[in-house]
Amino acid sequence: MMLRMTSMAVGIALISLFSQLPPLALVLPILLSAVCLWLWRCYWLACFLAGACWGLFYGHQIVNSQLPVQWQQELLWVEGEVVGLPELSVSRGQPVSRFKLALSQAVCHRGAECHDGLKLLRLNWYQGLAIVPGQRWRLQVTLKRPYGMANPGGFDYQSWLIQQGIGGVGRVVEHPLNQQTGHNTGSVDYWRWQMAKKIDLVRPALQHKHLIKALLIGDKRGISRQQWELFAATGVTHLLVISGLHIGLVSALVFSLLRYPLLLLMPSQPAERWAALLALVCATAYALAAGFTLPTQRALIMIAVVMLRLVYRRHMAAGQGLIAALLGCLLHDPLAPISLSFWLSFAAVACLLYGGVGRYPVATVTAKLLSAQCLVFIGLLPVLAILLGQLSYISPLANILLVPLFSVVIVPANFIAALLSRLDLSLMLWRLVDILLACTMDYLTALFTFTEANRFYIASRPWPVMCLALIGVLLLLLPKGVPVKHYALLLLLPLIFYQQPKLPKGDLRLAVLDVGQGLSMVINTRNHTLVYDLGPEFSETFDTATAVVVPYLRYHGINSVDLLVLSHGDNDHAGGWQRFVSQIETRRLLYGEKPVAEFFMGGFCSAKAWQWDQVEFEFLQAINGQALSNSNNRSCVLKITVGESSFLLPGDIETSMELALVQRYGALLNADILIAPHHGSISSSSWPFVKTVSPDAVVVSSGYRNQFGHPHPSILDRYRALDMTTYSTSQAGALTFFVRNGKVSAPESFREQFQRYWLEGGD
Known part of the structure; x- marks a missing residue:
């Protein structure tokens, strides 16, 4: 009996590792095969197939319960009951009610096509209305599919949403026909x-x-x-x-x-x-x-x-x-x-x-x-x-x-x-x-x-180290008197003392982290670490500095940074910097403008150059009084050169500063990889600047279907017209570039490396 239960459990769990689901039509043949194997008394294999059959069927139900891709950010009418305990808080100075709505009927798009798989929504209502559990509402909303930032060492918010049964997240759109239709005062949540x-x-x-x-x-x-x-x-x-x-x-x-x-x-x-x-x-x-x-x-x-x-x-x-x-x-x-x-x-x-x-x-x-x-x-x-x-x-x-x-x-x-x-x-x-x-x-x-x-x-460990630790624990938990128990501690030593191999001198790792609508990068040489921007602070309880950047550094065994650069003071670049420096030893801090009035450390990133482990770093600066009156144009512009490869990090500079840099530096702006200025905004990536930099690839760091429309379609067309490969953190998650022997390789996408079937459908 124990073998049969174990086989079924393994069959169910195995489906959760699939990056893509097999067709639903396979459920019936698999089930019939399980019945035949049971009749032939091959019980454990029959149970395994039965478990896989249930996992496959459930997986298709999960996929079907998500919002259709083409309905994202469309105006929809939904009806349902408030479940759970709603939260009333303040986000960026604006009151917001956050609650879950269990739908009572199918959602229809423009009164025609309907989807009955969608069961639960997570909504924000920026009116600040006090929502009560059990209330039934008819609301106009705009929704997106469950989505979250994807980074090494970070929390998988997207998978958490889907496991909770949430098929769409979004906000209530103010409309005179939004109305409460009833109240279930007999619910447990009420x-x-x-x-x-x-x-x-x-x-x-x-x-x-x-x-x-x-x-x-x-x-x-x-x-x-x-x-x-x-x-x-x-x-x-x-x-x-x-x-x-x-x-x-x-x-x-x-x-x-x-x-x-x-x-x-x-x-x-x-x-x-x-x-x-x-x-x-x-x-x-x-x-x-x-x-x-x-x-x-x-x-x-x-x-x-x-x-x-x-x-x-x-x-x-x-x-x-x-x-x-x-x-x-x-x-x-x-x-x-x-x-x-x-x-x-x-x-x-x-x-x-x-x-x-x-x-x-x-x-x-x-x-x-x-x-x-x-x-x-x-x-x-x-x-x-x-x-x-x-x-x-x-x-x-x-x-x-x-x-x-x-x-x-x-x-x-x-x-x-x-x-x-x-x-x-x-x-x-x-x-x-x-x-x-x-x-x-x-x-x-x-x-x-x-x-x-x-x-x-504990930084990320290779699987042999983790297996040795598990074996060591099994030995440690044995009763007294077992001879091999005394040697178990030796098997735990690699877990504690293992050090990730350092990069060779002259090599570089540059990670563009997925921080939503913002920017954050971590650059590593053999003995040094530079962090460029920290992403946004969303509320008093959540910021990407501590939710994304710090876990990434811990994942790689990095407990201190040699230089933190805050390109400028906007929230989507410098949010949560105080919490960051309180958790990670920061030896030096440079900025384009002071993030706060009272500042206890750091200085401005004026034009200068330095070298770490045979990697060249240089701040570029152009004098343009009119351009510098704009906060975005005060961004620290950093160029990194290693061997035959180079990266250009321009922050949020706009067209006027781009032209000033082109006039001062000319061909020296040329780089293999360009981080898209201002997240691909229409106010940046001017033709002269992009053609002068002439990168092979452009990385756009922006939020999934963000409210600003970044990157702008015309800017993407401009990159394509110049035959530049475009990558987006909203699609790929964290993107990691490696420079080995002076040459940069194609980036590693975190989403592609850890793809699971329930994460399909993002665009």
Whole structure:
């Protein structure tokens, strides 16, 4: 049975690795083949094909649930119900409501062609209207397909959107016929919203009510960016929001509390069965209260396997139960393997099961907790290094104290207070929870101070190093007395101390990162790193400097930069620079104009040249008083020359400055690769400038279907007319150029390297 379940799980997961889906017509032949193999008693292969069949069918449903490409940015009318908890925030000084709309009917384009596969939208409404869960709306919208930035080391936002079932993202267009058509006050999300509102109004004195709401109903809207960073750095994110741990805790608590009373009240009835059923019901209710997110759904499936085993009194080995839960999760969500929480959840449980085999039972509760924490910390060591790229040595110190505190006191007290919310006792319990959460935050803050200096970042490792680390962990978790266990640490050393090979002298790596509507590049020589621009800051909680550039540097094992160049002060080039310099050691900073009035470091990028590892760098500058009155024209223009190849980085300069540079430098502007000025705007890339530079290729860094229409079609036609190859970060993701032996090669596209079937259809 275990082999059959494993085979089916592998068949489902394998489809998620495909870059393109086989035709849907293959489902029936594959299914018939599986039936024939089953009749021939080749059970494991039949299960494998059945799993692949389900993965293939689900994949086509995912593709069909996305907005048709030709409907993007068209005016559409949609009708549906608000689900989840809407957010009201400020973006670039403008109030915006962000919410999800579950469509109640097919979407039609211009009243003719209709698409019934689209089920869920993620919308922004810049009117600042307070949206309430359960409201039914008829709205005019413009949409784009789910899309996200694609960079090495970065978060795959596009895959996350698709896994959530979101088929389109966009904004509400103001129209007099936009109207609310009803309100479903019986929805779970409306109850969650009411509970959150009640806690805000009735318990305003609670200092950490936002954390109380996060633990009670999965409302994470009040958690600040600084707090998220604190939780991540100390490894306790799973404790401060509803996770599989909390749902498992609730089910175990209910089962333990009901088992013996039921046995006394109903001695002739199977009390264990009833306790297990009630525990499963409570776990389901708690998962619903958390918004029934994918991580809580996976936890519920794992709990259901355990509880149903008790209900039906079927013996099941621990490993078999884990595989059954794994298969259940994949049947429910075949794209689960692309989720980080999926791997962390099952890896943690597997570590506890594998590490506990053949060991003597631990006597005290404290010893059990210590043992469990050690097993999970050791077992997840390579998983965290591979998936997250960092290790925090103090995570066990945080969890060893907080796991029992949350398990035994905070979560149960919070839950009971909610049930007794109409009584005075609830206020006493919530005050207790608030005090304990305050102590928790103080404790984490103290640990965080230590963590900042002792966090260990793991750069990208080759697969042999990662395999050795996994084998080493398996050996470390073996019982005492196994001779080879002592040599396991040697297998972990490459993971910790491996250094990525340096570029040879005279070679260069230049990466144009995908930062949406903005610009950021990282240039590496053998011993030096230059960062040119950081992309935009979208809000107080998100900027590409920390979401894209910093992860890229960590991915390549770079913890400091020799020079940061901010071409000019516009947000799409210098956004989030303060957060960047606080996380990455920046030895020098140059800029075209001061990003802020009060500046503590750096200077202007005046015309000068220098050399790093046989690579020539030079700032180009032309004096034109009228042109320099424009912020874009004050951009730092950088030329990089290595051997026979050269790159020109002109920032956002416009036609007047381009002509001034042509007049001053002439043929010296010639370069093999040109970064399109001002993202391909109509105000740049003048004929004289482009012909003088005469590049073989042009890279346009712009946002996917951005509101400015960059790159402008006439500019693209100009590049084509001059026989220049054009690349776009919105289509290719991060583009990486290598110069080896003085010659530049065609760029590597991140999207092409990591293409998956659900990412098809972008243009």
